[in-house]
Amino acid sequence: xxxxxxxxxxxxxxxxxxxxxxxxxxxxxxxxxxxxxxxxxxxxxxxxxxxxxxxxxxxxxxxxxxxxxxxxxxxxxxxxxxxxxxxxxxxxxxxxxxxxxxxxxxxxxxxxxxxxxxxxxxxxxxxxxxxxxxxxxxxxxxxxxxxxxxxxxxxxxxxxxxxxxxxxxxxxxxxxxxxxxxxxxxxxxxxxxxxxxxxxxxxxxxxxxxxxxxxxxxxxxxxxxxxxxxxxxxxxxxxxxxxxxxxxxxxxxxxxxxxxxxxxxxxxxxxxxxxx
Numbered sequence: 244x245x246x247x248x249x250x251x252x253x254x255x256x257x258x259x260x261x262x263x264x265x266x267x268x269x270x271x272x273x274x275x276x277x278x279x280x281x282x283x284x285x286x287x288x289x290x291x292x293x294x295x296x297x298x299x300x301x302x303x304x305x306x307x308x309x310x311x312x313x314x315x316x317x318x319x320x321x322x323x324x325x326x327x328x329x330x331x332x333x334x335x336x337x338x339x340x341x342x343x344x345x346x347x348x349x350x351x352x353x354x355x356x357x358x359x360x361x362x363x364x365x366x367x368x369x370x371x372x373x374x375x376x377x378x379x380x381x382x383x384x385x386x387x388x389x390x391x392x393x394x395x396x397x398x399x400x401x402x403x404x405x406x407x408x409x410x411x412x413x414x415x416x417x418x419x420x421x422x423x424x425x426x427x428x429x430x431x432x433x434x435x436x437x438x439x440x441x442x443x444x445x446x447x448x449x450x451x452x453x454x455x456x457x458x459x460x461x462x463x464x465x466x467x468x469x470x471x472x473x474x475x476x477x478x479x480x481x482x483x484x485x486x487x488x489x490x491x492x493x494x495x496x497x498x499x500x501x502x503x504x505x506x507x508x509x510x511x512x513x514x515x516x517x518x519x
Contacts, residue, residue, distance in 0.1 A: 371451025405518020
């Protein structure tokens with residue numbers, strides 16, 4: 244899919260009611276994630292919330308004159324405690340749902356028009372896709388809870404051990420470079436409904452659930468790198484969102500996958516060296 248065609252399809256999708264609903268869900272995801280960041284209930288600076296977050300700490304220092312204190316009475320943020328109760332699991336699940344809305348739903352915009360042209364029900368397609376990613380949210384909560392219990396994940400929702408963080412990034416990078424992924428990313432020159440082809444299989448997506456399953460196989464390793472970058476790291480969310488949108492919808496997908504893999508490996512090495 245060329246960039247011009249991609250932009251044309253996104254514009255057409257935004258003009259539809261289903262596109263506007265999807266846009267509201269994406270906006271909700273980003274707003275919720277941002278509100279979690281500024282209401283994070285822990286002691287320390289925002290610069291500890293992951294790479295690049297120093298700019299938010301500087302914002303607090305120069306505009307709010309409060310570089311360390313960002314505790315608040317608002318309490319919808321995911322818990323920073325080691326011992327979790329039922330409400331903590333609910334808040335963690337809400338955090339992951341917001342991340343999926345912000346980072347994964349934008350991938351659907353180029354597909355909405357194609358689904359409609361094929362006579363499919365766009366709402367059911369989106370719901371099926373979203374339902375699959377809700378299952379991934381449950382996995383994210385479980386991993387977050389386990390890492391917090393083991394004290395690998397600190398109060399700023401970042402992997403404290405640089406070696407574990409480096410290993411997480413390197414595993415994602417190796418997957419991006421692997422034959423397992425590249426074999427499923429090769430483009431076919433002439434296929435029907437190319438725009439509906441899942442990002443990891445050479446078959447057309449017949450439903451939102453099928454498309455969601457194939458995209459989880461592509462994007463889950465990248466999503467899990469948020470543990471290394473920091474679950475509250477808005478900048479990492481933005482970076483990974485752009486990477487996954489381009490990989491899923493642009494034409495030279497296999498080349499992009501390898502580029503992202505190389506970037507992750509380099510970042511993994513930098514994380515490891517920084518921890519020495």
